[in-house]
Amino acid sequence: MISTYVVEYPHCGDRLCDWLKDRILEWNIDKKLFSIVVDNASVNGGMLDGIRTWLNGKGLLVHHGDMFHIRCSAHIVNLIVKKGMEVIHRLIEGIRKCVKYINHSLYRDEIFYLAFSQTRLTTKKRVGLNVETRWNSTYEMLRDALELKEAFERLADLDNEYKLLPTKDEWERIYVNEWQLSDVDYIHMMIFFMQDKFEYEDSSLEAPFGCGVGDQVERSSGLVEASTQSSLDFRDFGRFVRERSTLSSLAKKIELEQYLEESLFPFNEDEALSFDILQWWRHYGKKFPTLSKLARDILAIPASTVASDTRALLNSETVESLLCTKDLLPPLDGQFQALNLD
Structure with missing residues (x-):
């Protein structure tokens, strides 16, 4: 946590946008942002629209910011329940x-x-x-x-x-x-009500994360035919893996080309559902250092927002100091040491 802010009236997107822009520049992280997670409040949408326009103008967002605005998963679950x-x-x-x-x-x-x-x-x-x-x-x-x-x-x-x-x-x-x-x-x-709400909320995730797995397979290179009868039919994909595994290139190529020509990870139909993509990238991170950093950003689980429970009669500067001090101070002996307040 690097900053907190008490929003005074009017609670508008432009005002929040200006504050967030100042914090981004203060911490020099405008070139390091991939996505921002907020809840469904309309004012947050206005805030991020302004930030996205600003960063897109500088050419700093991946895919023109399509994955920049992430809705809080915990908030969505709360709405469904x-x-x-x-x-x-x-x-x-x-x-x-x-x-x-x-x-x-x-x-x-x-x-x-x-x-x-x-x-x-x-x-x-x-x-x-x-x-x-x-x-x-x-x-x-x-x-x-x-x-x-x-x-x-x-x-x-x-x-x-x-x-x-x-x-x-x-x-x-x-x-x-x-x-x-x-x-x-x-x-x-x-x-029934929860299912209906889930389908409505799920549709909002298609832009940043894509549609269902079946649709993604159908829009791929055509090497795999998606079965409309079973979403778990991996027979065609297994055949493709076996054929593709024999085509690795030994020529000196850039990292992306090496990755694309790498022998695909072999697994049978029973192992398909247990395959851990994050573990794979941990294992091959040193071989593909740049791509592993991209994968870390893309595959990271979106964070969730938490409503503040602070009700003490303290001014905003004091609250910010209390909440952010631990993250702002340098670690002691490689880690933060608990303070004995007794």
Whole structure:
């Protein structure tokens, strides 16, 4: 992490673009950028459009910046899951209200602890309030609430003001560990909504990463015929590998030509699915140093964005110092040493 910034009003793409451009120039990385990962906020799209135009004007982006704007994979997964969760939105809100009720005051928390102790539950978990932008926190809230179901039921007996206890049917619908095995209609509806959202979000990845594997094979050199009957038919490809392996060139050539004429990695149909392309490039990195660097950039798993949890009443400079100091300081003895703050 090299910098943070508190965006003041107006939160527009042009303003973010100007700030990001200043940071890029400050760190002299304008010639080293391959892609930038952001979430789906429209203001981020405007910001990266400006940066892409600026860098393209200097001829610094690969393939004119087609792979420059990468949408956060974690954010996309969150959108897909939230779409499915809409089916049980009222149920989730009911559990959230239960958690808010307990956390509202120390007295209510003590009553809930009393209810918990009387049930003799062995779990040490407490139900935490979910963060709506993080689907996994919603899952954890539902899972923990299930483990404390008896404590919630006992709370309803001890506290006359507690009127939020879920019904028996609602508790049954929360059994998240059994969703994958369920044949209940609302579970199927959740899956349908999530599949529909996935297909919509997946279409946005075709520009930087291409379409399906079958389409990529059909658009290749024609040496392999893609089977429309089976996406895992490697017989034609295996034949091509065996023929191509005998055509290696011994002449002195540039690195790219050597790579293109290299004998292809032999594997049978059973080994095809377990082939690790990253491991291959690690092994042949010294033989193809330049191409291995390109492969490292192209094959790198896109990073994901993380929403800031900083809520302290600190100014932006202090927050930046606290978050970035470790990455900006030189390492001690080759690695950062943990500070003893006791």
